[in-house]
Amino acid sequence: MTSRLVEHLGPQNVAGATAVELADRIRALILDGRLTVGERLPSERALALELHRSRSTTTRVYDLLDQDGYVSRVHGGSTRVALPHASSASIEADDESMIDLSIASMDSTPGLYDATVRSLPRLAALRGTSGYSLRGLPELREAVARRFRERGAPTDADQIVITSGALNALNLVLATLGRRGERALVEQPTFPHAREALHHHGYRMLPTPVDIEGWDERHVTDTLLRDRPHVAYLIPDFHNPTGATLPDSSRARIATTARNVGTHVIVDETTSELDIDRGWSPRPFAAFSPEVITVGSMSKIAWGGLRIGWIRADRALVARLLAARPTFELGTALLEQCIAIELLQDMPALTTHVASRLRLGRDAVAAGLGGIDGVEMPPTPGGLSTWLDLGAPISTAVSLAARDRGLVLPPGPRFATGGVLERRVRIPITLPPERTAQAMERLRLAWDDVHAGDTPRTEEIPHAAVI
Structure with missing residues (x-):
C-alpha cells in the first residue's frame, strides 16, 4: 500500500529529484498542512522502495529534514513530522x-455593524427560550429558502437546516450519510478542507478534472456510471480554485446521471454569489433534481467571522440530519442567526x-x-x-x-x-x-x-x- 507521504509527493513528480529537492517537497507538504505534526512517516527502507530510490538517498532526505527540525527521529524507531522550535x-x-x-476571504460587509444592532431586539425576544436551535430559526430558514426560490429552485423552509458554516454543514451531511470505505467523486482540484472531510469520513477519492475552461462532463458522467460512487462533491459556481462555472445543461445531465446510479450529489454553493461580471446566472444545481444536497454559508458574502451556514435537502434527509446532529452539537448560535436574518433582507x-x-x-x-x-x-x-x-x-x-x-x-x-x-x-x-x-x-x-x-x-x- 502506498504511504500518505508518497501519495502527496506523487512518485511521477519526484522521479530523478535529488535528496535536497525531495526534502524541500516534503517540507512544503508539512508547511501547508498536508502532513500533520506527529504523523508517522515511512521508514528509510520503505520510502526507498516506494520511490524506487537508493536507501542512501532517503537517509539523506530524512537527515536534511531532521537538521531543519521538520522531523523527529528515534534511533531504531519511527520518523515523525515535526516543526522547528521557536519562541x-x-x-x-x-x-x-x-x-x-x-x-x-474578505473583511466584513459595511452593513454588518448596523445589522448587528438591528438584530438585538430579535435576540432579546428569544431570551425566554432554551437558546438551543437544532433546525435553525424559522425566519432565517425562510430567508434562505426564499433566496433559492429567487434563483430558480423551489424550496420550503422545512428543507433548510441552519449550521455553523458550510464546512460544518458538509461534515453533518457526511456523518449522516455515513458509508466508510465507499467512493466519492471529487473535482481535481478542489477545496482542500472538503477533500480532507471526505477522507476523515472514510471515503476513497475518485478525482475528475476541472480547469479554467470547466469540467470534462463526459468524464464526470462516465465515472458516475462506471464506479457508482456513494457521494459526489461539486463546486459548480465560481469553482474553488479554478473560477469555472458549470452550465445549466451540464448540471441537468450530471444530476440525472447521479440520480439514476444512486449517487448523493453534494453541491457547495459557498461561492455562488461572488459574481463580478460573468454575464449570466445559472440555476441552482438543486433545480435539476430534488435529491441534490446543497451546502452554503454567509462567510464569503458577509464575513468569515459570521459562522452561519445551511443545508438544503429533501425532507426525508432533513429528518435524518436532525437525528444525527445532536451527536456533535445542539444547534447554531442565536445571535449570528439574528444578524443573518437582517443581512439577508438586503441581498442586493x-x-x-x-x-x-x-x-x-x-x-x-x-x-x-x-x-x-x-x-x-x-x-x-x-x-x-x-x-x-x-x-x-x-x-x-x-x-x-x-x-x-x-x-x-x-x-x-x-x-x-x-x-x-x-x-x-x-x-x-x-x-x-x-x-x-x-x-x-x-x-x-x-x-x-x-x-x-x-x-x-x-x-x-x-x-x-x-x-
Whole structure:
C-alpha cells in the first residue's frame, strides 16, 4: 500500500529529484498542512522502495529534514513530522509580517455593524427560550429558502437546516450519510478542507478534472456510471480554485446521471454569489433534481467571522440530519442567526459590495502580475481567486521561495491528490488592493529567486510553526 507521504509527493513528480529537492517537497507538504505534526512517516527502507530510490538517498532526505527540525527521529524507531522550535514572541512577530494567501476571504460587509444592532431586539425576544436551535430559526430558514426560490429552485423552509458554516454543514451531511470505505467523486482540484472531510469520513477519492475552461462532463458522467460512487462533491459556481462555472445543461445531465446510479450529489454553493461580471446566472444545481444536497454559508458574502451556514435537502434527509446532529452539537448560535436574518433582507446590497471588492482585488492582482514574466492570469469573472498558470511545474519551488520572502502561498498540489498541478497556483482576489500589491511584489521576488536558481533556505523559520 502506498504511504500518505508518497501519495502527496506523487512518485511521477519526484522521479530523478535529488535528496535536497525531495526534502524541500516534503517540507512544503508539512508547511501547508498536508502532513500533520506527529504523523508517522515511512521508514528509510520503505520510502526507498516506494520511490524506487537508493536507501542512501532517503537517509539523506530524512537527515536534511531532521537538521531543519521538520522531523523527529528515534534511533531504531519511527520518523515523525515535526516543526522547528521557536519562541512565542518570534512567532507573533513573524505572523504580523507575513502576508497569508492561504485564506481567500474578505473583511466584513459595511452593513454588518448596523445589522448587528438591528438584530438585538430579535435576540432579546428569544431570551425566554432554551437558546438551543437544532433546525435553525424559522425566519432565517425562510430567508434562505426564499433566496433559492429567487434563483430558480423551489424550496420550503422545512428543507433548510441552519449550521455553523458550510464546512460544518458538509461534515453533518457526511456523518449522516455515513458509508466508510465507499467512493466519492471529487473535482481535481478542489477545496482542500472538503477533500480532507471526505477522507476523515472514510471515503476513497475518485478525482475528475476541472480547469479554467470547466469540467470534462463526459468524464464526470462516465465515472458516475462506471464506479457508482456513494457521494459526489461539486463546486459548480465560481469553482474553488479554478473560477469555472458549470452550465445549466451540464448540471441537468450530471444530476440525472447521479440520480439514476444512486449517487448523493453534494453541491457547495459557498461561492455562488461572488459574481463580478460573468454575464449570466445559472440555476441552482438543486433545480435539476430534488435529491441534490446543497451546502452554503454567509462567510464569503458577509464575513468569515459570521459562522452561519445551511443545508438544503429533501425532507426525508432533513429528518435524518436532525437525528444525527445532536451527536456533535445542539444547534447554531442565536445571535449570528439574528444578524443573518437582517443581512439577508438586503441581498442586493451584499452582492453589490462583494462585486465591487472582488473587482478591485482582481485588478490589483492583474497589475501586480504585470511585473512577472511568464505567469498567465486567466479571465476571472468572479469567485475568490484566480488560478495562475506558471508555465512550468514549479509551484512548490515558488511556494517555498515565497515563504522566505514573507508570503504564505499554497502550491497547486495543495488543491489536488497525488502531487499534481505543479504548474498552477491560487492567488486570492479578496485582499485590499494595497495589501495585494505588497503580496505581488513578494511573489515577484520569489519568482526571481526560483529562476535565478537562488531559493534561500532560512536558517531559522519561526513562522513555520503557525502554518
